[in-house]
Amino acid sequence: EAGVAQSPRYKIIEKRQSVAFWCNPISGHATLYWYQQILGQGPKLLIQFQNNGVVDDSQLPKDRFSAERLKGVDSTLKIQPAKLEDSAVYLCASSFRETGGETQYFGPGTRLLVL
Amino acid sequence: KNQVEQSPQSLIILEGKNCTLQCNYTVSPFSNLRWYKQDTGRGPVSLTIMTFSENTKSNGRYTATLDADTKQSSLHITASQLSDSASYICVVTELNDYKLSFGAGTTVTVRA
Numbered sequence: 650e651a652g653v654a655q656s657p658r659y660k661i662i663e664k665r666q667s668v669a670f671w672c673n674p675i676s677g678h679a680t681l682y683w684y685q686q687i688l689g690q691g692p693k694l695l696i697q698f699q700n701n702g703v704v705d706d707s708q709l710p711k712d713r714f715s716a717e718r719l720k721g722v723d724s725t726l727k728i729q730p731a732k733l734e735d736s737a738v739y740l741c742a743s744s745f746r747e748t749g750g751e752t753q754y755f756g757p758g759t760r761l762l763v764l
Numbered sequence: 765k766n767q768v769e770q771s772p773q774s775l776i777i778l779e780g781k782n783c784t785l786q787c788n789y790t791v792s793p794f795s796n797l798r799w800y801k802q803d804t805g806r807g808p809v810s811l812t813i814m815t816f817s818e819n820t821k822s823n824g825r826y827t828a829t830l831d832a833d834t835k836q837s838s839l840h841i842t843a844s845q846l847s848d849s850a851s852y853i854c855v856v857t858e859l860n861d862y863k864l865s866f867g868a869g870t871t872v873t874v875r876a
Contacts, residue, residue: 755807755808
């Protein structure tokens with residue numbers, strides 16, 4: 650079974666530039682999550698999708714971050730404009746259903762450095 | 765605010781030795797607790813999951829324990845191997861809305 654795919658793996662940009670990350674979840678997984686993991690910290694949920702609908706985006710900085718999952722499969726996360734504090738690893742995860750018993754499967758992450 | 769506190773922040777052990785990682789949480793009501801292993805440059809991978817009624821769960825050389833009364837969990841690594849070098853993250857799920865609370869992780873370094 651293929652895992653969660655993310656691209657790019659690494660990205661370096663200057664502050665105020667824009668950047669987009671892509672995630673392809675495990676086939677058949679209805680729930681998709683985007684997390685931000687700052688060095689030395691645990692992941693922080695940015696947004697959760699159930700199919701193509703948003704379940705939770707309460708911690709998404711909506712003035713600069715946006716995410717979509719138009720067809721309920723792939724998802725993109727965009728930052729515009731980027732700030733220095735956005736430097737982090739952006740993890741995408743998916744699970745079969747949105748329940749507490751479901752294991753989330755994580756992708757390898759995209760490491761973003763904002764200069 | 766629900767919190768998950770892990771200790772120690774990091775530790776170094778010699779290959780073949782055992783170690784124990786701690787996780788204290790305030791999440792309530794509680795659904796389940798997971799331990800994830802995150803290798804450098806990779807996403808977290810689930811090691812164990814325990815619900816309220818479970819006290820211990822093993823996965824090979826990894827054994828997790830849970831005391832739901834004191835809201836404490838531990839992850840014991842037996843006969844450590846170099847491949848155990850990673851960050852171990854404790855994740856607690858809230859019962860009602862299934863929100864996850866992540867600990868900051870414990871970085872384990874196993875040296876030959």
